[in-house]
Amino acid sequence: MARRQAASAGTSANEAAPPPEKRRRVRIKPEERYREFVSKAVELFAEVGFDAGTRELAQRLDVTQPLLYRYFPSKGDLISAVYKEIYLDRWKPGWSGMIEDESEPLRTRLQHFYEDYTETIFTPEWLRIYMFAGLRGVDINARYVVNVETDLLMPMARAVRRELGLDPDAPIRPEEVELFWTLHGGIFYYGVRKVVYGFACPIGKEQMIANAVAAFLDGAASVMRGFAAEDASAPTAPSTRRRSPGSRR
Amino acid sequence: MARRQAASAGTSANEAAPPPEKRRRVRIKPEERYREFVSKAVELFAEVGFDAGTRELAQRLDVTQPLLYRYFPSKGDLISAVYKEIYLDRWKPGWSGMIEDESEPLRTRLQHFYEDYTETIFTPEWLRIYMFAGLRGVDINARYVVNVETDLLMPMARAVRRELGLDPDAPIRPEEVELFWTLHGGIFYYGVRKVVYGFACPIGKEQMIANAVAAFLDGAASVMRGFAAEDASAPTAPSTRRRSPGSRR
DNA sequence: CGCATCATTTATCGATTGATAAATAAGCAC
DNA sequence: GTGCTTATTTATCAATCGATAAATGATGCG
Numbered sequence: 001m002a003r004r005q006a007a008s009a010g011t012s013a014n015e016a017a018p019p020p021e022k023r024r025r026v027r028i029k030p031e032e033r034y035r036e037f038v039s040k041a042v043e044l045f046a047e048v049g050f051d052a053g054t055r056e057l058a059q060r061l062d063v064t065q066p067l068l069y070r071y072f073p074s075k076g077d078l079i080s081a082v083y084k085e086i087y088l089d090r091w092k093p094g095w096s097g098m099i100e101d102e103s104e105p106l107r108t109r110l111q112h113f114y115e116d117y118t119e120t121i122f123t124p125e126w127l128r129i130y131m132f133a134g135l136r137g138v139d140i141n142a143r144y145v146v147n148v149e150t151d152l153l154m155p156m157a158r159a160v161r162r163e164l165g166l167d168p169d170a171p172i173r174p175e176e177v178e179l180f181w182t183l184h185g186g187i188f189y190y191g192v193r194k195v196v197y198g199f200a201c202p203i204g205k206e207q208m209i210a211n212a213v214a215a216f217l218d219g220a221a222s223v224m225r226g227f228a229a230e231d232a233s234a235p236t237a238p239s240t241r242r243r244s245p246g247s248r249r
Numbered sequence: 250m251a252r253r254q255a256a257s258a259g260t261s262a263n264e265a266a267p268p269p270e271k272r273r274r275v276r277i278k279p280e281e282r283y284r285e286f287v288s289k290a291v292e293l294f295a296e297v298g299f300d301a302g303t304r305e306l307a308q309r310l311d312v313t314q315p316l317l318y319r320y321f322p323s324k325g326d327l328i329s330a331v332y333k334e335i336y337l338d339r340w341k342p343g344w345s346g347m348i349e350d351e352s353e354p355l356r357t358r359l360q361h362f363y364e365d366y367t368e369t370i371f372t373p374e375w376l377r378i379y380m381f382a383g384l385r386g387v388d389i390n391a392r393y394v395v396n397v398e399t400d401l402l403m404p405m406a407r408a409v410r411r412e413l414g415l416d417p418d419a420p421i422r423p424e425e426v427e428l429f430w431t432l433h434g435g436i437f438y439y440g441v442r443k444v445v446y447g448f449a450c451p452i453g454k455e456q457m458i459a460n461a462v463a464a465f466l467d468g469a470a471s472v473m474r475g476f477a478a479e480d481a482s483a484p485t486a487p488s489t490r491r492r493s494p495g496s497r498r
Numbered sequence: 499c500g501c502a503t504c505a506t507t508t509a510t511c512g513a514t515t516g517a518t519a520a521a522t523a524a525g526c527a528c
Numbered sequence: 529g530t531g532c533t534t535a536t537t538t539a540t541c542a543a544t545c546g547a548t549a550a551a552t553g554a555t556g557c558g
Contacts, residue, residue: 025506025554026505026506026554027505027553027554030505033505049298051298051300053545053546054545054546054547055544055545055546063506063507064506064507064508066507066508066547066548067505067507069546069547069548070504074547075546131380134380134441134446135298135377135384142447142448145442145446145448174451174452175452175456177451178439178450178452178457178460179461179464181438181439182431182432182436182438182439182457182460182461182464182465184435185434185438185439185441185442186431186432186433186434188438189433189434189435189437190427190431190434192434193394193434196383196384197383199391199394201427202427207424208431211424211427212431215428215431215468215471216431216468218468218470219464219467219468219469220468222463222467223460223463274522274523274524274535274537275524276523276524276525276536277535279535300515302514302516303515304514304516312536312537313538314516315517315518315519315536315537315538315539316535316536318518319534319535319536323516324516324517
């Protein structure tokens with residue numbers, strides 16, 4: 001917790017930094033600089049968090065700190081650019097189609113989807129920035145979570161319904177979405193343990209996905225059949241608060 | 250991102266803080282002060298993160314900032330005390346017994362356990378400090394994760410084995426632990442979405458647990474029977490790398 | 499080559515940080 | 529009440545933060 005101590009143990013003459021070291025000043029196209037900045041900012045913020053200093057970022061870029069303010073009016077704007085890079089640019093629109101495309105069996109589709117999805121998010125950059133952003137209280141994570149529901153979990157729910165011979169176009173119940181969240185969250189948390197907490201997971205990613213999907217699909221079937229039975233017995237007012245098969249009390 | 254601006258728009262005479270406001274100075278027993286400090290530090294660090302200032306903490310305690318350094322040699326020691334409060338003091342040793350006690354059906358036990366466990370961890374303080382600590386890279390989360398495995402997940406694995414008529418004393422395979430992690434992580438992530446990301450979960454905690462446990466127990470049964478079959482066909486070298494029933498490739 | 503543009507650097511400000519030393523006073527023992 | 533212990537405050541330091549203004553020089557165009 002001690003402050004960074006004086007780097008060189010030389011004469012602490014109180015004035016004049018030891019190595020003035022004329023800087024080498026190269027000019028680079030603005031667009032390329034911008035990309036450099038955002039890329040390194042993603043890396044730095046993922047390591048340290050959004051409290052990382054602009055001076056440290058400039059040092060990693062081999063540039064002076066005020067130059068950052070030519071490209072980003074404030075540190076907040078730099079952070080917004082980082083958000084965009086992680087949340088928007090790395091999202092693949094093909095994922096929802098991948099889940100609903102019926103040319104392969106459901107289990108295989110989910111396996112392939114989650115292998116691809118986790119290849120995107122199981123990196124220190126993605127996971128750590130996602131967690132840092134969530135803790136900062138910005139609404140971005142809440143919005144991302146909405147995307148996950150509409151573009152990933154609801155397609156999954158429809159796919160499972162087709163598999164079970166249930167109506168895929170009937171409105172998806174909140175309980176169903178929540179059920180798929182447990183699969184999604186379980187897989188997500190594997191990445192957090194491995195990548196963020198540095199925990200040595202003894203099982204490979206593919207095998208973990210295979211087991212999770214297998215167990216989930218088996219178990220979800222009966223639960224979702226239960227949901228459908230409830231809907232059939234009371235077809236009106238389909239959304240609000242009703243018992244689920246496993247719930248007591 | 251702008252720095253905190255001058256609180257009062259009065260005369261910025263450059264010197265002399267506007268309200269000297271003699272402080273009221275009450276003496277409190279050291280032990281009680283210590284508890285006060287840790288308690289408020291938990292609250293503050295959970296909100297802001299461990300970069301929260303010692304002055305802000307002192308202000309919330311209605312005390313001056315240097316007083317903190319009489320109780321904690323450095324800010325790092327304060328953080329350690331916060332860790333202890335969250336990770337150690339809030340862990341209930343009875344949980345593992347709760348899972349393995351066979352006086353109730355397994356599904357009921359898991360339901361009750363997770364209701365109790367989530368009552369402990371589904372608070373802003375617990376979840377946010379857990380995430381902040383994990384991102385700081387301290388080993389505490391990795392150690393906590395070991396505790397979860399040995400005291401929660403492995404008891405669950407044994408319980409399910411008994412349920413299925415399998416040998417509960419045979420060594421638990423890594424694949425099995427990993428399988429229970431998906432249940433645990435799925436439930437955990439519900440709390441993160443709700444408490445940390447502020448996402449409005451449409452389903453109550455109890456109902457979500459009920460559905461997750463029901464789906465998982467159904468699905469886990471077949472997967473774990475598959476594990477046992479593999480063990481039976483090759484009883485030696487039980488641990489390393491083998492196919493699981495759901496895995497392709 | 500000379501010149502203008504603008505990417506980059508130097509210098510610096512005011513605020514805030516963790517931490518230390520010394521002065522002060524609240525509360526208990528007598 | 530007197531006095532001692534020590535919990536608490538006042539004052540202050542050096543480092544670091546985000547941000548701004550002005551000086552500088554690399555590059556491309558004529």
